[in-house]
Every structure is written in C-alpha cells, then in structure tokens.
Amino acid sequence: MFEQLAPEYVEYWFVVGFNKFLRVFWYFCLFEFTRYIIIDYIIVFFKWLTRKSDDEQFEQARRAFFLENPLVSIIIPGKNEGAHLFKLTKSLAEQTYQNFELIIVDDGSDDETPIIGKNLERLGLIDMFIRNEIRGGKASAANLALRYAKGKYIVHLDADCSFDRDAIERVVIPFYYDEKIGAVGGNVKVRNYNDSLCTSLQAIEYLKTVSVGRIITSYLGIYKIVSGAFGAFKPEILDRIGGWDIGPGLDGDITVKIRKCGYKIHFEPKAICLTNAPSKFKVLTKQRLRWDKSIIRFRVRKHRDVYFPHANFNWSNFFALFENVFYNVILDLMWILYMIDILFNYTSSLQYIIPMNFTLYVVMSYVQMGSILLFTERRKEEMKLIKFIPLMTIYTGIYLRLVRTTAYYKEFFFKHSYEDVWNPSKSSTMAKRYGL
Amino acid sequence: MFELIQHPNSSSKTLSFDNESLNVVVINRVGELDVDSLQNADALLIQTTTSHDANELIRSIRSNRNRLKALIPVFISSTVSNLQSIRYQFDGVFSDDTKEILLQRLKAIKSRLAEMNYEIHQLDYHQSLLQSALQFAYSREQVFEPVRNRFSKIGFSYPFLGAILKEEEANRVLEILNISCTEGYTTKKAIEKTHTCKKCSGGYLNYRECCPKCGSSDLKTEDLIHHFLCAHIAPEQDYKKEDTLECPKCDKELRHIGIDYDKPSSMHTCNDCSHSFQQAEVKALCIDCGHDNELSQLGSLEIGAYELTPHGEQIAKFGLHIQKTETTSKEIHTVSVQILELFKKQELSREQLEKQCWEGSVRIHPEIMSHFHIEQQEIIQKEICTIISKYLGKADVLSSPNTTWYRFLVYDKSPENIEKTGSIIQNNISKLITDGIGEYEHPAEVLITKLDNGVDHV
Structure with missing residues (x-):
C-alpha cells in the first residue's frame, strides 16, 4: 500500500536500506535532526513537566518585583531614528510597568531626529534626550545612556520596535529568579511578516532561532546573545565590564562579556518585542553579512580564550560559544565537504538524494513549527506562516548558508567587519589596530 | 534774538525776543515752579542741575489738569546733567546755538495751540490723557516715537505720556496709544517688539539657562x-x-x-x-517682581511709532466725541416748543382766568456757551432745566428750544411768588455758570410775563 502511494525517490530508500540512508544523509541525521528535533522536543517535554513550578516561580518573582517597584532605565541609542520615536513613546506609555525613565541617545543623526527628540523631551514623553553632534557608533551611544541611567535595571531597546503591554515587566522579572542572572533577553518577533516573501521567511526563521532556539539554549545554560532590540541588564555588571564595545555584533559581544564575569543569561520568551525585518533580500543580505561576520570577529577571535583552559575557564561558556561556532562555522565547512562527498560518491543516485534531502528538511521544518506553536502566544497569526515552510529549506539551506559562508570568508581572511560603515571608521580603525 | 533777562518783580527769569513780548519762565529748581503762573507764560525753560529734577518738573507740568498749562512748550537747558536720557520729553534743548531754532519752534507750537479748544469735556482719566496726547502731538506736529529708556518698565518711553505716567505705568501709555490707533486717531508703525513678565508686565528680564x-x-x-x-x-x-x-x-x-x-x-x-x-530650559527672571517666567508664558508687546491721522487732528482741535447719553427729557420734564405753544394757546383761549398764568424765559449769553464743547453744552442745558423745573409746579410746563433759551409756563402763582421764583432761578443759573467758567457779568437773563394779551413784566 505505502509502496504504491510513496513517490519513487522515497521508495528507493526503502529498497536500499537504512544503512545507506544514514551514509547518505549523515549530515542531516547527525547534526540537524538531533539538534533541532530531538533536543528541542526533549526540552519541550521537560519544560512541560516543570510548567507549574515555572509559573509559581514567575508569580513569586513578579510579586517581589512589584513590591520593590525599582526604577528601570530604558535606553535607546540610535542614528536617524526620529521617525520611530513618537510611536515608541506611545508603545512604552501602554506598559503595565511604569516606573521607568526613558533615555534616548541620538548618535549624530543627519535627519530631523534632534528636533523630534528635543520636542518629545520638552513634552515630557522622553526623560532624557542626549544629542551627540558627532557620530560615535552605537556602542558609544549606548554607553552614554548608561552613564546617565539611574535605574536599578537597564533595558536596551531599538527605536523601531514596539512591545507587548507587559514586555518591560516580563523582561525584568527574571532578575528576581536568581541573583546570578546578569542579563535577560527578550523575545524578538517580526512585525511586518505579511509585507513580502522575504519578511515571511524571516518571521519563521525568528520563531525557530530566536523564540524556540533561545528557550532551548537558555534551558541548557548556553544562551549567548541578548538581542540589542530588547534586553535587560544589571547596571553594576555593565559598569564592571565597561559597557558595550565597538560593534558590529555588540549585543552578542556584551552577552559573552557578562557570561565571562560568571553571570547567567536568561531568555524570557513571553517578553515580546516586535520589529520590522528587511523586506528585500538585498537589504537582508547586507544585514546578515554584518551579523555573520561578528561570529568570526567576536566568537572566534576576541573571545577565543573561552576555548582554552585558564583560571576562569567555564564549561557552560565553552559550550555556549562552541555550539554557536560549531553549528554556524564548522558545520558550514562540513556542509561543503558533505556536498563533495555526495557529488563524488553518489553521482548516480542524485535523482533520489536531492528530492529526499529536500523532503527531509521540509518535514523537519513542519515538525519544528510544531514546537513553535507549542510555545507561542500568537498561534493564530503564526499559523498563517505554515504555507511558507517548504521554502524554508531553500531560504536557510541555500540562501542563508551562502550568505554566511561569504561573511565568514570575508571576515576570516580580510577582517571585513572593520570596514563596515555601520560603525564610524575612527572607531573601527582603532579596534582593528588593537584586535578588538 | 533771545535774551535772558531777570524779571523785575520776580525771582524767576524770563526770556525775551527783541521787542516781542514772549514770556518764557526760567526754572532753576523744583520749588520754583508756580503752576498758577503758567497761564500767563508762553514757554518754560528748565535749567535745573540734575536730570532728575528736570524730570520731576516736566511731570508736574504735563500732568496739570488744565490743558492750557499742561501743553505749554517746555525747553531744557543744555547745561542739565545727563540730559540725553530725558531730552525727548522736552520741546527742545536750549543753548546758544539753538536759540533761533527754538524761537521758531515756540512760535509754531503757540500758533497750533491757539487753534485748539481747551474745554473740559466729560472725559474719564484715560480719555482725558488721550485727548491731551493728541493735542500735544498736533501742537508739536510730532509722531509719538518710542525712546529706549532703561527706567521704563517696558524699556521704552514716549514723549508727553511718558512724562505724565510713571515709568512703572509704561504699559498704560501703550494702551492709550493703541486705543488712539484703534479709534483711527493715529496710525501705528511697528518699530520693536518686547517681551514682558507674565505677572507684572515688566520688560526688564534676565534670560538664563536653568535646570x-x-x-x-x-x-x-x-x-x-x-x-x-x-x-x-x-x-x-x-x-x-x-x-x-x-x-x-x-x-x-x-x-x-x-x-x-x-x-x-x-x-x-x-x-x-x-x-x-x-x-537647559531658558527662563526669564523679571527684575522688577522676581517672577521666573517660562518663555512660552511671556507677554509680547509691539512697540510702535504713532502718527496723527487727519481724524486725529480734528479730535485734537475740537475734542473727543463722546457717545451721547440718552436724552433725559423725561427726568427733567421738558416739552417741545410746539407743545408749549399749544398749552399757551389753550390757556389764552380760556374765557376766564381765575388764577394768574405766567410765561417765563431764561436766556444765557451766547458767548458763554461758545466756550463749551457741544457735549458740555448739553450737560449745562440739562442742569439749567433741572434748576428751573425745581421751582415749577407739577402742572407747569418747561421747554428748551436750544442751549441758550429756556421757556416755561407757570400756573396759579401770585405776582409776589413768581417774582421770587424768577429771582431764585436767575441766581442759581448765574451761580452755575460762574462756578464753571469764572466771573461773568449778567450770564443769565430771566424774563417772566403774565399770560394775557397785555405785557406785565415781573
């Protein structure tokens, strides 16, 4: 019956046997299926088991948080973000937690941002608007905001984001779980997922890598990037590590710095922030090249000490970075080897391998989507993305892999990130000189 | 040319021009000012030591209720210290070099002053000030131009009004001038803009950056x-x-x-x-009252130059026209001449006059009334009617064909009583007039005759 219904390329693998299947699809079975299906669902199961105690822990922390009612400093560094500022203040005005100060640093904008910011400050919608006439880069702008922040907790946001009503509350509450939590990452989702195919695919990607991916890494204690769009920090820790260093990729960098100081990083999936993703592949490519270069620059070069034994060696830091580098850089190289292996050794079977490989990844994407829908609070909206899942194999398996490989090549051999216009050259030149 | 000579019968000095008898009173000290003597002076020359004294003097002169005295040309001597700050309040600075010019100016002012009507109209204080200001501008052929003044509350002063109202009342000067503009007596040309304290309207503000x-x-x-x-x-x-x-x-x-x-x-x-x-928030601290103003709260004043319009010149010459008050004929029970004539005719047609009926008339000397503004004449007319009606019976009839002529019919009075009544009316009306304009020979003439075909003077 099944043989009659199954396509020929599937039937082929029943005929050749499981051993050959494993030999051909070793890359998928060993790395992709294990990591993204087995581990994910095991952790989903454990989280389901502990859901009641997790809820109790949250309620207890929430009570402690509201009892203390600490001042929270919301800092927003940025350049040419004036158009977003009013909407942002409106979004923050809706928050369930209101004891916060809003500090916005304009990093040398050349548009109407200074006028808008000053007016909003005059109207009392912004507590402090600081204008830097000369652009210094996002790190310096964030550090300036940190210098004048008075809150017990610092929440770093991007100006073009909007937030669920309880987002600020939820991103700060985890600090009450454990004294050793030094930073909390918020959940970032794509607001404009309906704009284009490009944004729809990114929406799925964010759900997989950010929403679910970070729940898993946070559970395993290897969560290593608090998103710059939405994250909370303890100011005393930021002071200790000197705040943000020169980017691009400064959010991942600062998370590692905090980890290296011995603090835990927590991901809070219900602290939700919505952001606009690039709606064109050309813009997305530029963004991803920048992000991916930072893996080499920070995870491989700057923080290479975590891989080697030393006085402050920490296994969780090792695994956190190793997992990141392994699944992104090493497996990228391994994928090339895998392709060569298949092309040379199974040339005659390609008509069965390629469609089967595609089928495996599509099925895996749907199974992953299942875990997403188990966690999400926007199930109805996100169900609309299911129709794009077959394309995710091309998007992540080919497009993102090519972009990533290009970025690694450029950064590894040419240190291309130091020439990125995202950061002012005066800073990049110094950072390159000192190997930062 | 001007010569300064000592007045033979006075401690003050006068200036004379060749043989012309121009009486220019020279005042050296504040105490020397004799306001009564201003009536006979053609001009004043202030020659005090300090500008403060000169300022005091000009204030006393310009604020005189008698406009003849208030508008008198006043010059200041070039020897007064710190002259620059107050010279705009004077008609000229007297020195050896300016004698001829000042003489011409004095003549011109006198000539224009002579064209004006100085009656005291029924004006309130501000209207009176406005009238005086218009007359001042007309007599000097002058535009009211603002002068920067460190001591004025708004930082600017104007000639004449600035001398009358104190520096802290500078806003009222502007109010009066703006009314003159609104009413069409002057046209305004914006010269400057100044910001004022929200609380006290002071213009002396200290702008500084604040937390x-x-x-x-x-x-x-x-x-x-x-x-x-x-x-x-x-x-x-x-x-x-x-x-x-x-x-x-x-x-x-x-x-x-x-x-x-x-x-x-x-x-x-x-x-x-x-x-x-x-x-930093920029705030404006008012030096006068100490109120710390936010910039958005500051008042804004437009400082302008005000020039008389032809209508304003008319007002300067003939006085402000005040809205006529409702005729009070009901209160004083007058009737028209036609009604009076009708009563008279009916009375004459009665076959038997059991009691005597009298016809009276009061005539005011026309020259007396010509001294008064038309509105003032109406007021006097009303008062005369009130006086007459006070001594008439309820059935008696009074009419006033014009402001100088009053007619009445009196019924049932004996010749003795009517004579007495006529005398009282004459005395009271004469007193009313002489109180207003001073002594005048025979200001009112009362004539009462018996109402019959014959003439029987009382």
Missing part, C-alpha cells in the same frame, strides 16, 4: 569625551587624571583629539539637584 527639573540656574557644563578604542563616553571630568586624560574603562591615555578621542557634545549638571541634561 528643567528644579529651575536652578546653578549649572555645571562639561564636554563629553568619546574614546574611540573602547567606545567609552563620559564627561571630561571622568577622564581627568592629574594633567592627563585617561580612559576609566580601558586605562589608556588619551593623547590626541581626533585620533584617540573626540568631544561629540556637552552635558549640563544641576549643582542643586544633580539632574543631568543637555537641553
């Missing part, structure tokens, strides 16, 4: 330093280590601006409340 949180002006301003290498950014003080700059984050020395670091902006810190901010 937006506590309002203190005790601020510390520091440059921010951005260290390129580690992206640390903080006030300069954080980097200072003895004579060098050292980054508190990475301990590296900052040697070269533009290479190691830059200064992207600066921050203010309030020394009172420690609040840090970049946008």
Whole structure:
C-alpha cells in the first residue's frame, strides 16, 4: 500500500536500506535532526513537566518585583531614528510597568531626529534626550545612556520596535529568579511578516532561532546573545565590564562579556518585542553579512580564550560559544565537504538524494513549527506562516548558508567587519589596530 | 534774538525776543515752579542741575489738569546733567546755538495751540490723557516715537505720556496709544517688539539657562569625551587624571583629539539637584517682581511709532466725541416748543382766568456757551432745566428750544411768588455758570410775563 502511494525517490530508500540512508544523509541525521528535533522536543517535554513550578516561580518573582517597584532605565541609542520615536513613546506609555525613565541617545543623526527628540523631551514623553553632534557608533551611544541611567535595571531597546503591554515587566522579572542572572533577553518577533516573501521567511526563521532556539539554549545554560532590540541588564555588571564595545555584533559581544564575569543569561520568551525585518533580500543580505561576520570577529577571535583552559575557564561558556561556532562555522565547512562527498560518491543516485534531502528538511521544518506553536502566544497569526515552510529549506539551506559562508570568508581572511560603515571608521580603525 | 533777562518783580527769569513780548519762565529748581503762573507764560525753560529734577518738573507740568498749562512748550537747558536720557520729553534743548531754532519752534507750537479748544469735556482719566496726547502731538506736529529708556518698565518711553505716567505705568501709555490707533486717531508703525513678565508686565528680564527639573540656574557644563578604542563616553571630568586624560574603562591615555578621542557634545549638571541634561530650559527672571517666567508664558508687546491721522487732528482741535447719553427729557420734564405753544394757546383761549398764568424765559449769553464743547453744552442745558423745573409746579410746563433759551409756563402763582421764583432761578443759573467758567457779568437773563394779551413784566 505505502509502496504504491510513496513517490519513487522515497521508495528507493526503502529498497536500499537504512544503512545507506544514514551514509547518505549523515549530515542531516547527525547534526540537524538531533539538534533541532530531538533536543528541542526533549526540552519541550521537560519544560512541560516543570510548567507549574515555572509559573509559581514567575508569580513569586513578579510579586517581589512589584513590591520593590525599582526604577528601570530604558535606553535607546540610535542614528536617524526620529521617525520611530513618537510611536515608541506611545508603545512604552501602554506598559503595565511604569516606573521607568526613558533615555534616548541620538548618535549624530543627519535627519530631523534632534528636533523630534528635543520636542518629545520638552513634552515630557522622553526623560532624557542626549544629542551627540558627532557620530560615535552605537556602542558609544549606548554607553552614554548608561552613564546617565539611574535605574536599578537597564533595558536596551531599538527605536523601531514596539512591545507587548507587559514586555518591560516580563523582561525584568527574571532578575528576581536568581541573583546570578546578569542579563535577560527578550523575545524578538517580526512585525511586518505579511509585507513580502522575504519578511515571511524571516518571521519563521525568528520563531525557530530566536523564540524556540533561545528557550532551548537558555534551558541548557548556553544562551549567548541578548538581542540589542530588547534586553535587560544589571547596571553594576555593565559598569564592571565597561559597557558595550565597538560593534558590529555588540549585543552578542556584551552577552559573552557578562557570561565571562560568571553571570547567567536568561531568555524570557513571553517578553515580546516586535520589529520590522528587511523586506528585500538585498537589504537582508547586507544585514546578515554584518551579523555573520561578528561570529568570526567576536566568537572566534576576541573571545577565543573561552576555548582554552585558564583560571576562569567555564564549561557552560565553552559550550555556549562552541555550539554557536560549531553549528554556524564548522558545520558550514562540513556542509561543503558533505556536498563533495555526495557529488563524488553518489553521482548516480542524485535523482533520489536531492528530492529526499529536500523532503527531509521540509518535514523537519513542519515538525519544528510544531514546537513553535507549542510555545507561542500568537498561534493564530503564526499559523498563517505554515504555507511558507517548504521554502524554508531553500531560504536557510541555500540562501542563508551562502550568505554566511561569504561573511565568514570575508571576515576570516580580510577582517571585513572593520570596514563596515555601520560603525564610524575612527572607531573601527582603532579596534582593528588593537584586535578588538 | 533771545535774551535772558531777570524779571523785575520776580525771582524767576524770563526770556525775551527783541521787542516781542514772549514770556518764557526760567526754572532753576523744583520749588520754583508756580503752576498758577503758567497761564500767563508762553514757554518754560528748565535749567535745573540734575536730570532728575528736570524730570520731576516736566511731570508736574504735563500732568496739570488744565490743558492750557499742561501743553505749554517746555525747553531744557543744555547745561542739565545727563540730559540725553530725558531730552525727548522736552520741546527742545536750549543753548546758544539753538536759540533761533527754538524761537521758531515756540512760535509754531503757540500758533497750533491757539487753534485748539481747551474745554473740559466729560472725559474719564484715560480719555482725558488721550485727548491731551493728541493735542500735544498736533501742537508739536510730532509722531509719538518710542525712546529706549532703561527706567521704563517696558524699556521704552514716549514723549508727553511718558512724562505724565510713571515709568512703572509704561504699559498704560501703550494702551492709550493703541486705543488712539484703534479709534483711527493715529496710525501705528511697528518699530520693536518686547517681551514682558507674565505677572507684572515688566520688560526688564534676565534670560538664563536653568535646570528643567528644579529651575536652578546653578549649572555645571562639561564636554563629553568619546574614546574611540573602547567606545567609552563620559564627561571630561571622568577622564581627568592629574594633567592627563585617561580612559576609566580601558586605562589608556588619551593623547590626541581626533585620533584617540573626540568631544561629540556637552552635558549640563544641576549643582542643586544633580539632574543631568543637555537641553537647559531658558527662563526669564523679571527684575522688577522676581517672577521666573517660562518663555512660552511671556507677554509680547509691539512697540510702535504713532502718527496723527487727519481724524486725529480734528479730535485734537475740537475734542473727543463722546457717545451721547440718552436724552433725559423725561427726568427733567421738558416739552417741545410746539407743545408749549399749544398749552399757551389753550390757556389764552380760556374765557376766564381765575388764577394768574405766567410765561417765563431764561436766556444765557451766547458767548458763554461758545466756550463749551457741544457735549458740555448739553450737560449745562440739562442742569439749567433741572434748576428751573425745581421751582415749577407739577402742572407747569418747561421747554428748551436750544442751549441758550429756556421757556416755561407757570400756573396759579401770585405776582409776589413768581417774582421770587424768577429771582431764585436767575441766581442759581448765574451761580452755575460762574462756578464753571469764572466771573461773568449778567450770564443769565430771566424774563417772566403774565399770560394775557397785555405785557406785565415781573
């Protein structure tokens, strides 16, 4: 019956046997299926088991948080973000937690941002608007905001984001779980997922890598990037590590710095922030090249000490970075080897391998989507993305892999990130000189 | 030419021009001013030691209720100290070089003053001031131009009105001038704009940067330093280590601006409340009342030059036209001449006059009434009617064909009584007139005749 219904390329693998299947699809079975299906669902199961105690822990922390009612400093560094500022203040005005100060640093904008910011400050919608006439880069702008922040907790946001009503509350509450939590990452989702195919695919990607991916890494204690769009920090820790260093990729960098100081990083999936993703592949490519270069620059070069034994060696830091580098850089190289292996050794079977490989990844994407829908609070909206899942194999398996490989090549051999216009050259030149 | 001569019968001095008898009273001290003598003077020359005294004198002169005295030409001697600050209040500065010019000016002012009607109309204080100001401008052929004045509450003063109203009442000067513009007596040309205190309308304001949180002006301003290498950014003080700059984050020395670091902006810190901010709030402290104004709260005044219009010139010459009050004929029970004639005819047609009926008339000398403005004449007319009706019976009839002629019919009075009544009416009307304009020979003539075909004077 099944043989009659199954396509020929599937039937082929029943005929050749499981051993050959494993030999051909070793890359998928060993790395992709294990990591993204087995581990994910095991952790989903454990989280389901502990859901009641997790809820109790949250309620207890929430009570402690509201009892203390600490001042929270919301800092927003940025350049040419004036158009977003009013909407942002409106979004923050809706928050369930209101004891916060809003500090916005304009990093040398050349548009109407200074006028808008000053007016909003005059109207009392912004507590402090600081204008830097000369652009210094996002790190310096964030550090300036940190210098004048008075809150017990610092929440770093991007100006073009909007937030669920309880987002600020939820991103700060985890600090009450454990004294050793030094930073909390918020959940970032794509607001404009309906704009284009490009944004729809990114929406799925964010759900997989950010929403679910970070729940898993946070559970395993290897969560290593608090998103710059939405994250909370303890100011005393930021002071200790000197705040943000020169980017691009400064959010991942600062998370590692905090980890290296011995603090835990927590991901809070219900602290939700919505952001606009690039709606064109050309813009997305530029963004991803920048992000991916930072893996080499920070995870491989700057923080290479975590891989080697030393006085402050920490296994969780090792695994956190190793997992990141392994699944992104090493497996990228391994994928090339895998392709060569298949092309040379199974040339005659390609008509069965390629469609089967595609089928495996599509099925895996749907199974992953299942875990997403188990966690999400926007199930109805996100169900609309299911129709794009077959394309995710091309998007992540080919497009993102090519972009990533290009970025690694450029950064590894040419240190291309130091020439990125995202950061002012005066800073990049110094950072390159000192190997930062 | 002008010669300064000592008045033979007075301690004051007068100026004479050749043989012309121009009486220019010279005043050297505040105490020398005899307001009564101004009536006979053609001009005054203020020759005090200080500008303060001169200012006091011009204020006394210009604020005189008698416009003849208030509008008198007043010159100031060039020897008065600090003359520049007050010279705009005078008709000229007297010195050897300006004698001829001042003489011509004096003649011109006198000639224009002679064209004007000085009756005291029924005006309130502000209307009276406006009338005087218009007359002043007309007589001097002068535009009311603002003069910068450090002591004026709004920073500007105007000739004449500025001398009458005190410096702290400078706003009222503007109010009066703006009314003149609204009413079409003057046209206004904007010259300057000034901001005033919300509380006291003072224009002497101290603008300074303040803390937006506590309002203190005790601020510390520091440059921010951005260290390129580690992206640390903080006030300069954080980097200072003895004579060098050292980054508190990475301990590296900052040697070269533009290479190691830059200064992207600066921050203010309030020394009172420690609040840090970049946008200091600019506030305006009123020096007069001490109120700290936010800029948005400040009042705004347009300072302009006011020039008489032809309508304004008419007003200057003939006085302000006040809205006529409702005729009070009901109150004083007058009737028209036709009604009076009708009564008279009916009375004459009665076959038997059991009791005597009298016809009376009061005539006011026309010259007397010509001294008064038309509105004032109406008021006097009303008062005369009131006087007459007071001595008439309820059935008696009174009519006033015009302001100089009053007719009445009196019934049932004996010749003795009517004579007495006529006498009282004459006395009272004469008193009313002489109280108003001074002694006048036979101001009113009362004639009462018996109402019959014959004439029987009382």
